[in-house]
Structure formats: C-alpha cells, structure tokens
Amino acid sequence: MQTEKVIEHIVGWLKDYATNAGVNGFVIGISGGIDSAVTSTLCAKTGLDLLCIEMPIHQAASHVTRAQEHISFLKSNFSNVTDIRVDLTPVFEEFKTEVSLDGNQATVDMALANTRARLRMTTLYYYAGLKGLLVAGTGNKVEDFGVGFYTKYGDGGVDLSPIADLMKSEVYELGQFLNVPNSIMKAAPSDGLFGDSRSDEDQIGASYPELEWAMKVIEEGKTISDFEGRKREVLKIYNRYNNSNKHKMDPIPICEIPSDLK
Template identity: 35%
Template sequence: MQEKIDQLIKWLREKVKEANADGLIVGISGGIDSAVVAHLIKRAFPENSLGLIMPCKSNPKDKEDALKVVESCGIDYHIIDLTETHQILFSKIEQQLKAKNEWNEERARLGDANTRARLRMTTLYAVANNYNYLVTGTDNAAEWHTGYFTKYGDGGVDLVPLVHFTKSEVRELAKLLGVPNEIITKAPSAGLWEGQTDESEMGTTYEMIDKYLKGEEIPEKDREIIDRLHKRSEHKRQLAAAPPKF
C-alpha cells in the first residue's frame, strides 16, 4: 500500500503539470475519504495544497473532525460557511415553486442536500481559480460504482485519486498516511441530514460492496441492491448525453 501512495503522489504531480496548474485543493468534510486526499495532496504539494472546510447546515462535529484532519497533515486551509448562502438560494426556489403550487415536499429533502453539495463544488472551483489549483475529488470505488455522490456536486471535480480503491483499502491508506483514528472509525456519512449514514441510505454496507467489487460471493439481496444502484446511476459516470450527429 505504501507503494500505491507513492504512485498516487507521482500521478497527482503529473496531472497538475499537464494542466499547467500550480497545486491542488480538496473539500475536507471530516470523513475518511477527504482526510486521505488531504494527506495525499499535502505530500504531493507541500507548499501548494489547500483544504476547504465548508459547513452548510452541518453537524458542528463535522467541522471539529475536519480541523483534526488539517492538524494531522498540516495542510493550509480556509473555512467558508455556506449555510446562509444555501438558505437564501433554496428558500427563493421554494417560494417561486410554491407560488405556482408546484412545490414537491417529498423531493425537497434530497433537493436541499444536493444543492448543498453543488454549492460546495461551486465554492471549491471559485477558490481553485484564485490559486490556479485543480479540484481533487474524494469518491472511492464503492461510491463511484453505486453512484453514491451528487452529480455536479462532489462528483464535479478534476481528479479522482481514490476511484480504484475500495472502502477497506481507503482505511489502509488512512492508517499509513497518519489520519486520526477517530476519523478512520467514524461511521461514513454525507452529512445530508440528522442521523444520516451512507449505509442506511444505500440499503447495503461498504463491506458488501467491497466484496462485490472484488468478485467475491455476497448475499443475493445485497447483489440486487448494488446492481440496481449501479444501473440507476449510470448517467452520473458519463458526460452529458448528446444526440447523434444528424
């Protein structure tokens, strides 16, 4: 795994050079995936890497954990609270749709959560533009395969260094890189709403998805869920659909 860390660092440096960029930026959520990426980009660019902590109707514990990640790797960082920005934007959308009696309350929670993810993406690119940095994503192999990310949100990035690593492999990387143990053992969550966890929302576990991706046997129920998630999210892994040239 140490060899893979060295290869990832080399790859990150190559991609920045190819893009004529000056460094890398990542959104630090307080979870393990962004913690690993923060450590990687700090090693790749000790003087030209940046972490962005972006609370948005978030659990205060997530900000505390994000700061622990910053301290563990020594990366430079900014905190930009998006709560008020999100409130203004989403309430305006709600007002306009309710005025036409077209507001769908059942879909509102997911729309709210996805808007937060897309605001973070917009913020990352605005800051990245300031420094001439590339935006580094945090999706792992399990998230990528099942589509457990927001299209043009946390999926809107320049580089995806963890996309071939299962969740268990990400934990191995975290231990080697020096990510704090409380981050490594923290229940995976996108922090979308109170009590939300990745696994409860997906209906299966990262352990099952990891086994599936390795070609190992898993219960049929879990296989069906993973296949359904993959099929339903195919559009997220593609460029915008275009018609044939007429």
C-alpha cells in the first residue's frame, strides 16, 4: 500500500466533502483505539475544525488513558483540534431504571452494550448540529462489510466513513505513518461496550488478521470445503457473523407497493 498517498487521498476526500456540504469540519468519538485514532488524525490534517469527544460509560481505565493521550497528541500537533468530555454514565444508569432488565442475562447485557453505542451516537449528533460538523465514522472494511461488528444506529450511525475501504492491518499501517501513540498501536482492539477488558477477538472468536484472510478467500470464490482445521473454523465464524449481520450491511428493506395498488 502506498501509505502516504492513501493518507493524502483520504484527507483530500474529507476536505472536499466537508467543503461541498458547507460545514465547518468534523466531530468524532475518541475511544482509545486505533480506528478512532487514525480517523481523527486524518480529519485533523484537513485543517478544518475537529471536535474530539470522550464519552465514558463505566469505561475501563486503560481506554480512558489512551483516549486522553491521543487527544493531547492531536492538540499539540494541530491548532484546529478541540475536545470535550461528556460523561454518559449517569445517563446510562438512569436509562436502566426506566426499562425492563428481565430476561436472559446475556441478551440483556448485549442490549445494554448497544445502548451505550447509541447514547454516544446521539451525543455526537447533538454537537454536530450545534457546531455545524459532520460525524466521522471509524469503522474499517472488515468490521463494516465483513462481519458487521458494530452497533446499528450506534457507531454505525455516521455521516461519512473515511477508513471503511481499509482493512484493519492497513489502518495500522496508516497509524504507524501518522505517529499514533504507541500505547494505542499495541493495544488489543476492543469496542469497550461492556465496561471490562474483553477484546474484539474475545467476542468474535477470531483475530482481525484471520478475519481479513477469510474475507479475501471468500471474495476469491473459495468455500469452507476448501479448508481444514483452524482455517475452516475461522471461515465458519466469519460466515456466521456475515450472515447474521446482513441487516446492518445491506440497505434497509423497503416494501414496494405494486403500481396497480396505488
């Protein structure tokens, strides 16, 4: 990958899109992970306004520390970057008092994890509207179009996606070139939606390099029957997530009314 030219292309695309949309710049949630770090740095390089928002909800201390380190890095290198911290923990806890928490615990936990992402989306759009900004998405290609590992109308609710055509490994390449803090480069990817130390790999059952491999061989027309052992298991995992998350990756179904009924 021609890393420097890819960076220049994305930065130019971001700047052109924002200018044509008549907005002041971008707003982005900073999680302490590689995707938000790279995306926010690319947005900062446009020279347009960039508002970075921390939105902790019972967040792991390591996530908070990495997020703050990255924001400090951005502010020391780009004069167009500002930041704000919105503690959503009280909002989340109040929400829990108004809804039913009965039922299977794993199902409740997942519903609440997705609620965290949707509270953050709401916060980003509040400030986007307030300051005339676009919400920049942080999803990469394998998450957005491979396994659908994001929350519908949560971190999937964005105005534009600068790195959605890049594999996770390519995002790391950009991060290295952009001097993203080493603590973020080395951290295990995690969505941080459960308030504990579980990683994306813990949840999915496969690493991002494995998922990228699966996405590639499926695009080449290969099937599970072509492989054995761990590779076969990875393809099963990939296919399971890809199939169950189609509702996120495909356009919303529309019930088309036959012309003779109108």
